[in-house]
Amino acid sequence: AQSVTQLDSQVPVFEEAPVELRCNYSSSVSVYLFWYVQYPNQGLQLLLKYLSGSTLVESINGFEAEFNKSQTSFHLRKPSVHISDTAEYFCAVSTNNAGNMLTFGGGTRLMVKP
């Protein structure tokens, strides 16, 4: 079985500051890693994913995440946040031999202040 831990339930940050949202996972098999974002009153949207290859993956809106196998982490970073980044962020894992169902962390609420 897999599990995902998001260490911070809330992260307040000022606009244009950098941010890191932490995610650690545990699994006995190889995993695929995902970050989903949930804006207020909207559904979950895929932000970025790691399947294989380069351990650094990027989204179209400036977020990036790095897969670190030795530390079993997949932290999400952005060098300069905007007010519009305010949302709930969920880290998730799946394994190819489990029908790709996702195991989610508890979520981190990113609150960007002006």
Place this chain on the structure above:
Amino acid sequence: GAGVSQTPSNKVTEKGKYVELRCDPISGHTALYWYRQSLGQGPEFLIYFQGTGAADDSGLPNDRFFAVRPEGSVSTLKIQRTERGDSAVYLCASSLMWDSNEQFFGPGTRLTVL
């Protein structure tokens, strides 16, 4: 194109009643997933379908929960004898194939059991 849709968006019921929640996946997607998101938590897997059959129902909490997908498209999650602890947002997701690595989520149905 149309995304995953779920109806109703909100459902309020009384303890002990029966409810049905509907999911319309993206056209052509063969895999369909149900998740449950309780307040302040990440989504938890309930069941997934590949075509018409339930390939994995290990996440269903007890035998009051049941889901069907008779024609391999629309799915219905059925909850009998609802309890207050069933209150949550029920999310549906679909993907092109079971081994596709992106699930597209619907907006969810918020179930409140009084």
